[in-house]
Amino acid sequence: MSDEDNRADMVAEGIPERRFGFWRRCYAMMVKEFIQLRRDRVSFAMIVMIPVLQLLLFGYAINTTPRNLPTAVLLQEDSDLARSVLKALQNTAYFHFTREVHDVTEFDDLLLSGKVLFGVEIPRGFERAVRRGDDPALLVAADATDPIAAGSALSALSVIVQTALAHDLFVGDHPSPPFEIRVHARYNPASSSRLNIVPGLVGTILTMTMLIFTALSVTREIERGTMENLLSMPITPIEVMLGKIVPYVIVGFIQATLIIGIGVILFGVPLLGSLTLLAALSTLFITANLAIGYTFSTIAKNQLQAMQMSIMFFLPSILLSGFMFPFAGMPVWAQYIGEGLPLTHYLRIVRGIMLKGATLENLQYDSIDLLALMLLAMTVAVTRFRRTLD
Amino acid sequence: MTATTPSRADIAIDVHGFSKSFGGREVVHDLSMQVKRGTIYGFIGPNGSGKTTTIRMLCGLLTPDSGEGTCLGYDIRRDADKIKRQVGYMTQRFSLYQDLSVRENLEFVARLYGVRDARATAREMIKRLGLNGREEQLAGELSGGWKQRLALGACTLSNPQLLLLDEPTAGVDPKARRDFWNEIHALAARGLTVLVSTHYMDEAERCHEIAYIAYGHVLVHGTVDEVIAKSALTTYTVTGDNLTTLSAALSGKPGIDMVAPFGTSLHVSGRDKSALDATIAPLREQHGVHWQHSEPSLEDVFIELMTRSKDNFQ
Numbered sequence: 065m066s067d068e069d070n071r072a073d074m075v076a077e078g079i080p081e082r083r084f085g086f087w088r089r090c091y092a093m094m095v096k097e098f099i100q101l102r103r104d105r106v107s108f109a110m111i112v113m114i115p116v117l118q119l120l121l122f123g124y125a126i127n128t129t130p131r132n133l134p135t136a137v138l139l140q141e142d143s144d145l146a147r148s149v150l151k152a153l154q155n156t157a158y159f160h161f162t163r164e165v166h167d168v169t170e171f172d173d174l175l176l177s178g179k180v181l182f183g184v185e186i187p188r189g190f191e192r193a194v195r196r197g198d199d200p201a202l203l204v205a206a207d208a209t210d211p212i213a214a215g216s217a218l219s220a221l222s223v224i225v226q227t228a229l230a231h232d233l234f235v236g237d238h239p240s241p242p243f244e245i246r247v248h249a250r251y252n253p254a255s256s257s258r259l260n261i262v263p264g265l266v267g268t269i270l271t272m273t274m275l276i277f278t279a280l281s282v283t284r285e286i287e288r289g290t291m292e293n294l295l296s297m298p299i300t301p302i303e304v305m306l307g308k309i310v311p312y313v314i315v316g317f318i319q320a321t322l323i324i325g326i327g328v329i330l331f332g333v334p335l336l337g338s339l340t341l342l343a344a345l346s347t348l349f350i351t352a353n354l355a356i357g358y359t360f361s362t363i364a365k366n367q368l369q370a371m372q373m374s375i376m377f378f379l380p381s382i383l384l385s386g387f388m389f390p391f392a393g394m395p396v397w398a399q400y401i402g403e404g405l406p407l408t409h410y411l412r413i414v415r416g417i418m419l420k421g422a423t424l425e426n427l428q429y430d431s432i433d434l435l436a437l438m439l440l441a442m443t444v445a446v447t448r449f450r451r452t453l454d
Numbered sequence: 455m456t457a458t459t460p461s462r463a464d465i466a467i468d469v470h471g472f473s474k475s476f477g478g479r480e481v482v483h484d485l486s487m488q489v490k491r492g493t494i495y496g497f498i499g500p501n502g503s504g505k506t507t508t509i510r511m512l513c514g515l516l517t518p519d520s521g522e523g524t525c526l527g528y529d530i531r532r533d534a535d536k537i538k539r540q541v542g543y544m545t546q547r548f549s550l551y552q553d554l555s556v557r558e559n560l561e562f563v564a565r566l567y568g569v570r571d572a573r574a575t576a577r578e579m580i581k582r583l584g585l586n587g588r589e590e591q592l593a594g595e596l597s598g599g600w601k602q603r604l605a606l607g608a609c610t611l612s613n614p615q616l617l618l619l620d621e622p623t624a625g626v627d628p629k630a631r632r633d634f635w636n637e638i639h640a641l642a643a644r645g646l647t648v649l650v651s652t653h654y655m656d657e658a659e660r661c662h663e664i665a666y667i668a669y670g671h672v673l674v675h676g677t678v679d680e681v682i683a684k685s686a687l688t689t690y691t692v693t694g695d696n697l698t699t700l701s702a703a704l705s706g707k708p709g710i711d712m713v714a715p716f717g718t719s720l721h722v723s724g725r726d727k728s729a730l731d732a733t734i735a736p737l738r739e740q741h742g743v744h745w746q747h748s749e750p751s752l753e754d755v756f757i758e759l760m761t762r763s764k765d766n767f768q
């Protein structure tokens with residue numbers, strides 16, 4: 065093609081084809097970002113390693129069906145029934161009686177020091193109370209700082225004890241044990257279910273990686289000096305932003321698929337709701353995080369600052385979104401902050417869809433909030449983007 | 455196009471009273487310049503004199519604090535977007551993507567300018583630049599000369615009407631420098647306007663017009679001959695023995711503004727011809743030394759301008 069032909073092209077495109085030019089420039093930017101990402105081994109490794117590592121670390125904990133958890137027994141009565149109950153507990157293989165103690169202080173100390181995870185207390189007059197039909201309490205204290213370990217043992221407790229005792233007792237036809245199992249989850253009263261972990265991980269991993277990817281994108285161009293060239297060419301802030309975000313939407317999507325896939329296949333997390341809805345809203349969440357990271361990038365003076373901003377955003381996301389602590393249990397001010405974080409909404413979405421089979425109708429408010437947060441971040445980014453070197 | 459039609463179709467750059475300060479320090483002061491279409495305009499000046507800053511203002515990368523003007527007929531303050539479509543800017547520091555290959559960089563630029571067939575255009579450019587066989591090499595791995603060719607290729611890819619080249623040949627070997635200038639002349643012959651900053655004298659002499667800028671002030675402008683004529687400098691070329699002793703003896707004497715060795719000769723210049731002549735009169739009689747009245751070279755003029763501007767602005 066000769067130069068004259070090129071010039072003719074330019075003239076022919078001119079102003080009427082502006083809109084077409086918009087997509088062309090976005091495309092140019094995307095291709096460039098893709099190539100750079102492909103060449104950047106560290107980033108590339110991060111895309112795969114972060115989700116896989118996190119999942120394996122957490123997954124290990126999830127996957128370990130707790131066995132032989134050290135348990136102390138506070139035996140206030142030495143009766144046949146008490147012995148049967150203890151034997152039934154031990155037979156479950158969840159509990160392993162390492163200590164038999166005789167006073168409450170020792171019992172508490174053991175739990176506090178972490179020497180045992182559980183304490184079973186059989187109160188004085190237990191057998192007699194059962195025979196009288198008084199429904200006495202069998203006290204099980206659990207160190208719930210490790211909710212995963214404690215949770216599954218406790219959830220199995222009642223059923224196991226009932227079946228184990230069924231043939232042992234004259235009250236075998238009762239629908240429930242003739243005594244009450246009173247569980248005290250100590251230190252972490254709201255032990256979260258293991259099923260919450262995988263959906264929660266999808267959200268936190270995506271938040272972390274997406275933020276970091278785009279948070280560095282503009283500052284990197286400035287620090288490498290390529291921004292000067294970029295700004296001297298006819299490209300608008302929106303085009304730069306879309307070009308820098310879209311490739312990572314695909315990256316985020318792959319990450320999400322990886323995590324959810326492993327969660328469902330390896331750890332048996334259910335996926336009750338629509339996969340399409342999950343994919344669509346995950347994409348929205350991914351884009352929102354990318355937009356926020358990109359916004360940091362337009363505000364920060366250098367890569368270090370951009371990184372610090374991302375961490376400052378990531379920490380409250382972990383703490384106040386309901387990932388770490390149940391959202392409803394947080395103080396109101398913390399809940400307000402939480403509502404401003406994409407992760408909060410996404411946790412509701414992903415838990416809702418996977419664990420409860422929620423529909424878009426159930427999740428419309430969280431979806432709208434996510435969309436609003438994304439648009440807000442994008443607007444800030446486009447207005448903050450410096451078009452000159454001033 | 456009606457409102458932005460150039461007032462004078464033959465003027466590519468027309469700016470008046472440009473000033474720019476960074477943190478209270480004025481680095482460009484009341485700068486005016488006119489560049490005719492199709493000419494190669496040299497922007498000469500020592501480091502830190504404001505060349506890059508001026509070029510950046512011309513293509514909308516920096517906003518002037520005061521002053522106005524047009525670039526290709528478009529208002530510099532209002533129509534930066536339109537200017538960018540028609541201008542190719544080669545930055546002083548290589549600013550293409552080091553982690554993209556030659557081909558990828560060119561395709562990226564072609565797409566940004568909306569060139570219809572970006573691949574073909576990039577291929578064509580690679581051929582023209584003589585970069586065949588290196589198209590898949592990463593830009594960051596190219597040598598200085600090749601980087602510079604690539605950068606020139608990238609900024610001419612969109613067939614701009616105006617090229618802004620900021621010290622394009624810094625750190626490039628003489629052969630590559632010569633090829634580069636031949637290329638620039640070829641482009642200008644096709645009607646392109648080229649504004650090029652440099653501090654090489656031989657390059658200044660290859661420009662149609664030059665402006666000398668120091669401490670943000672344009673000290674002189676015009677063709678090379680005009681600039682030399684304007685300088686009102688009297689120069690003698692001295693050849694012979696013991697020039698070093700002579701040079702030491704002359705420095706600082708009345709009427710002597712500049713003594714500079716040029717190979718085996720010495721250039722002695724001064725603005726005040728009578729004072730200069732009076733000072734050198736006794737020395738002209740010395741044996742073994744030959745004094746010849748000569749035209750000052752462009753370098754003499756610039757060095758003199760620089761010495762003078764140092765007194766004025768510092």
Ligand SMILES: Nc1ncnc2c1ncn2[C@@H]1O[C@H](COP(=O)(O)OP(=O)(O)O)[C@@H](O)[C@H]1O
Nearest residue numbers: 476477481499500501502503504505506507508
């Ligand atoms: N962005 C900036 N911020 C602060 N000072 C700057 C900036 N850009 C240039 N300068 C200063 O302005 C002066 C002129 O710089 P420049 O235009 O790059 O000169 P040249 O290109 O002629 O070497 C220099 O002293 C430089 O330090």
Ligand SMILES: [Mg+2]
Nearest residue numbers: 505506546620
């Ligand atoms: Mg410079």
